[in-house]
Amino acid sequence: MFAYDPVLQAAAQKQPQSVAEVLQTMAAIDTACVDGDGLKWFNWLYRRVTQAVEARIAAGGFADSAWLAELDVQFARLYFGALASALRGQTCAGCWQALFERRNQAAITRIQFALAGINAHINHDLPQAIDATCEITKTTPQHNDQRYNDYTTLNATLDRIIDTAKQELRVRLLGDALPAASRLEDTLAAWSVSAAREAAWRNAEIFWNLRPVPALTANLMNTLDGLTTLTSKTLLVPVPGWTGPPH
Numbered sequence: 001m002f003a004y005d006p007v008l009q010a011a012a013q014k015q016p017q018s019v020a021e022v023l024q025t026m027a028a029i030d031t032a033c034v035d036g037d038g039l040k041w042f043n044w045l046y047r048r049v050t051q052a053v054e055a056r057i058a059a060g061g062f063a064d065s066a067w068l069a070e071l072d073v074q075f076a077r078l079y080f081g082a083l084a085s086a087l088r089g090q091t092c093a094g095c096w097q098a099l100f101e102r103r104n105q106a107a108i109t110r111i112q113f114a115l116a117g118i119n120a121h122i123n124h125d126l127p128q129a130i131d132a133t134c135e136i137t138k139t140t141p142q143h144n145d146q147r148y149n150d151y152t153t154l155n156a157t158l159d160r161i162i163d164t165a166k167q168e169l170r171v172r173l174l175g176d177a178l179p180a181a182s183r184l185e186d187t188l189a190a191w192s193v194s195a196a197r198e199a200a201w202r203n204a205e206i207f208w209n210l211r212p213v214p215a216l217t218a219n220l221m222n223t224l225d226g227l228t229t230l231t232s233k234t235l236l237v238p239v240p241g242w243t244g245p246p247h
Contacts, residue, residue, distance in 0.1 A: 001104055005087050007032045008039075012084040015077060019054045019069055022076040026050065029083075036174050038103040039083075041110040042117025045165050046079070052157050062153070063146040067137055071151075074136075075129035079121055094229035095120035098236060107238035109178065110169035115191055116235040118162070122193065123228040126200035128221075131208050141204045151201065155194040162193050178239055191235070 002008075011028040014021075026047040033040035053072050057065045082096040092100070099116045102108060130141050139147060171177060203224065210217045 002034070002037055004032045009084055009087040012080040012087065014080070016073055016080070019050065019057065019072050022073060023047065023050055023054065025076070025080060036104065036106060038099065038105070038108060038110075038113035038173055039117075041114045041169055041173075042099065045114040045118065045162070045169075046121070048161050048165070049158060050076070052161060053154065056154075056157070062150040064150055067133065067139065067147050068150055070136060071129055071133040074132045075121070075126060078125040078129055079117075082120075082125075093120070093124055093225045095124045095225055095232045098229055098232040102236055105236075105238065106173045108236055109172050109239055111166055112235050112239075113173070114165055114169055115162075116232045118193065119191065119196070119231050119235060120228055122196040122200050123231070124225055126197065127203035127207055127224075130201060130204035134204075134208065141201065141208050143201070143205075148201065151197070155197060158193050158197075172239070191231075 008029055011025050011032070014025055016022045016025055026043055029043045030040060030047065033043065050072065053068065056062065057069055057072075062068045082092040083100070085092040086097065086100045099113065099120060103113075133139075134141050142148065207217055207220070210220070
């Protein structure tokens, strides 16, 4: 889709081992992408979120910082893996494909791409990342333990970052202004990162307990992808009034 896609593929296929390496890959993606690439704006927002997590870990702001750091790495690997698969022409989850196949649609706004990516990553990937982290750390996903409390303390920070992004990225992909009145505001207002993260934790608990039944787990994951794909496509409906790129 873009001439630099091989550069993105090379960056995305790496397996980060730390939060610092996650940020290095995000920086490489940001550097490669032009402003007219919708991927750039999801990556931009996710990079900001990851920087906030890294700063809090460094400050000792969690009861179990090692667990949160591992979650950050496992979570990012799923985004990078989906991107690498798509760029190789392989199948990836439908919620990610919805974003990747629209990366160059200039009538869509930057914030739509950013939130569609966050939607795919939290609703589809985060339950998997939580369970993978628990496997590695020999813990269990459960409500109201110290890891869940650490996890939820991030919600206020993430809400602030996303609220700021809703203002900074509220322009079309190529940077031109939106119409004075738009249904985009209603779409954005209906999406909550805190609610999505709570649902992701609950889904992680369900998948964790269904591990002895792989077929049922796979069926539920397909259902989750279908619902998440529908939300991503809704978030990516072009805003009316597009008249072409700025001259």
